[in-house]
Amino acid sequence: MNPTISRPALILGSGEDVPFTAPTLKNDNTLIICADGGAKLARTWRLTPKIILGDQDSLDAPTKEYHRAQGVVFRRVPTEKDETDLDLAVEYALQQGATSLTLVGAWGSRIDHALGNVELLYRLALMGLPNQILTRSHRLSAFCTRFRATAQKDSIVSLLPLSPEVTNVRTRGLLYPLNGVTLKKGSTLTISNVATATEIIVEMANGVLLIVMQQ
Amino acid sequence: MNPTISRPALILGSGEDVPFTAPTLKNDNTLIICADGGAKLARTWRLTPKIILGDQDSLDAPTKEYHRAQGVVFRRVPTEKDETDLDLAVEYALQQGATSLTLVGAWGSRIDHALGNVELLYRLALMGLPNQILTRSHRLSAFCTRFRATAQKDSIVSLLPLSPEVTNVRTRGLLYPLNGVTLKKGSTLTISNVATATEIIVEMANGVLLIVMQQ
Numbered sequence: 001m002n003p004t005i006s007r008p009a010l011i012l013g014s015g016e017d018v019p020f021t022a023p024t025l026k027n028d029n030t031l032i033i034c035a036d037g038g039a040k041l042a043r044t045w046r047l048t049p050k051i052i053l054g055d056q057d058s059l060d061a062p063t064k065e066y067h068r069a070q071g072v073v074f075r076r077v078p079t080e081k082d083e084t085d086l087d088l089a090v091e092y093a094l095q096q097g098a099t100s101l102t103l104v105g106a107w108g109s110r111i112d113h114a115l116g117n118v119e120l121l122y123r124l125a126l127m128g129l130p131n132q133i134l135t136r137s138h139r140l141s142a143f144c145t146r147f148r149a150t151a152q153k154d155s156i157v158s159l160l161p162l163s164p165e166v167t168n169v170r171t172r173g174l175l176y177p178l179n180g181v182t183l184k185k186g187s188t189l190t191i192s193n194v195a196t197a198t199e200i201i202v203e204m205a206n207g208v209l210l211i212v213m214q215q
Numbered sequence: 216m217n218p219t220i221s222r223p224a225l226i227l228g229s230g231e232d233v234p235f236t237a238p239t240l241k242n243d244n245t246l247i248i249c250a251d252g253g254a255k256l257a258r259t260w261r262l263t264p265k266i267i268l269g270d271q272d273s274l275d276a277p278t279k280e281y282h283r284a285q286g287v288v289f290r291r292v293p294t295e296k297d298e299t300d301l302d303l304a305v306e307y308a309l310q311q312g313a314t315s316l317t318l319v320g321a322w323g324s325r326i327d328h329a330l331g332n333v334e335l336l337y338r339l340a341l342m343g344l345p346n347q348i349l350t351r352s353h354r355l356s357a358f359c360t361r362f363r364a365t366a367q368k369d370s371i372v373s374l375l376p377l378s379p380e381v382t383n384v385r386t387r388g389l390l391y392p393l394n395g396v397t398l399k400k401g402s403t404l405t406i407s408n409v410a411t412a413t414e415i416i417v418e419m420a421n422g423v424l425l426i427v428m429q430q
Binding site for chain 2: 086109111113122156158163186187189191192214
């Protein structure tokens, strides 16, 4: 795998809380993967996935037919498996050399799945891979070391430690700046900060942070 | 404070995902606290809180009037504060000697708040205090050492490590039992287990676990 080639992955799950429109694919090389019921969302958004992973029981016939007509590969995975469908999709993306991962349909009425998908971001952060979950109104990313993103001015930006401690946190572009503080897991002190610039930068020495940006 | 006296706290927040009916108060001594907009929910459920904490800007006049007529104490907290409203309510409950904490209105469209409320459970777990968030369809609890709960047979039960590692996990009453395994944060392997009994027991040596039970 040539590490200079960017290979973003867009993974579609079956969680209900999804953006109103499909994310813009800035890269022709984007690998689109559906985790089971996410195939319905791909159809709604007229996206052609490379593969649909799942037990297929939750896919209606028209959705299956739509994707079959476009030659999409279906890979059946057993209903009784250890990992979640989205976890399998993330693993598939990594095997295919994904260099950044966007998860959609990763938040909804199944709270355990939603929280499990935040765990996937945590795992990707530990691997140093850019990652995000997009919902109708939020963007979530986990990271170590450094995070940089464009933000809407005046929008709410929250930071949540995923590791027991996150040390020497410094921010730019936030109303209540952090200047080298240590954040402890379990605290809500860094919830509801506010973007004062269109570029936000968060840096830290050690630990894993989750950033939740309203959009 | 007499440690032999059980003092449950019921904290009502303004998250939209709430149970269809009010939790049954099994203890006359239950301390009911509203975090700001949670006062609306208290009114809907005809519960009389001991106190309403918040900036009051999000409370409509009829809700204020309803609670004032019952002599409820309002404590105004500044809009610009470090902790979330629910965090302040939890701290108030602890000051009043709460021995267990139930959070309702702690899950909804504000994803950062929802995740922050899971952090509150984590903090309470570290203190050894029984805790739970109740939503329309789930019950979430964080714990160290041991958790015991009644469950609906065949309902989905998920476990998620909140600490980097949870060691020597043992379960009873689950379809896929765990017998002394170590769970690592970031894994989805213990999502979607199934209750096979009406009593579930989870024990571990070290770490903090979150249990998410469908109900």
